[in-house]
Amino acid sequence: MYISIERNNRGALEIEINALNKLIQNTILMRSNSDLENVKDIEVLTDLYHDNLLYVLIKISLKDFNQMLDESQINKTVEEIIVKTLSIKPKNIAVAYKK
Numbered sequence: 001m002y003i004s005i006e007r008n009n010r011g012a013l014e015i016e017i018n019a020l021n022k023l024i025q026n027t028i029l030m031r032s033n034s035d036l037e038n039v040k041d042i043e044v045l046t047d048l049y050h051d052n053l054l055y056v057l058i059k060i061s062l063k064d065f066n067q068m069l070d071e072s073q074i075n076k077t078v079e080e081i082i083v084k085t086l087s088i089k090p091k092n093i094a095v096a097y098k099k
Contacts, residue, residue, distance in 0.1 A: 015086070020046055024056065027081045028074055038067045054082065054090040061098050071095045 021044040028042055040061040047055045056078060060069065075093045082090050 015048065017046055017048070020085075023085065024058070024078055024081065027077060028058065031077050036069075038063050039069070052088050054086070054088060056082070056090050056093045058093070058095045059098055060095065065097070065099075068097070069095075 024044045024046070025042050028044075029036065040063055042061075043059040045057040045059070049055075058074065058078070062068075074095055078093050079090060082088070
């Protein structure tokens with residue numbers, strides 16, 4: 001997959017957010033050691049601010065709320081792929097569950 005990453009004249013990163021969101025979503029689905037049979041859907045929202053501050057929100061729909069996922073593993077996996085792809089560390093990675 002090709003992700004367009006450029007720096008504007010102020011030095012801030014400009015990337016295609018939809019491609020980054022898909023990359024994070026597919027990384028969670030492929031590399032997570034959590035039980036993904038309980039997951040209905042995963043939605044990823046990212047915000048990249050002018051100071052290269054990256055915020056990631058991962059919304060997970062579960063079939064059964066008695067079985068939660070390993071959030072530390074998800075955070076570690078997402079942080080790793082962002083650092084490898086963009087060479088910046090995300091400011092915050094949040095996991096939210098929805099019905």
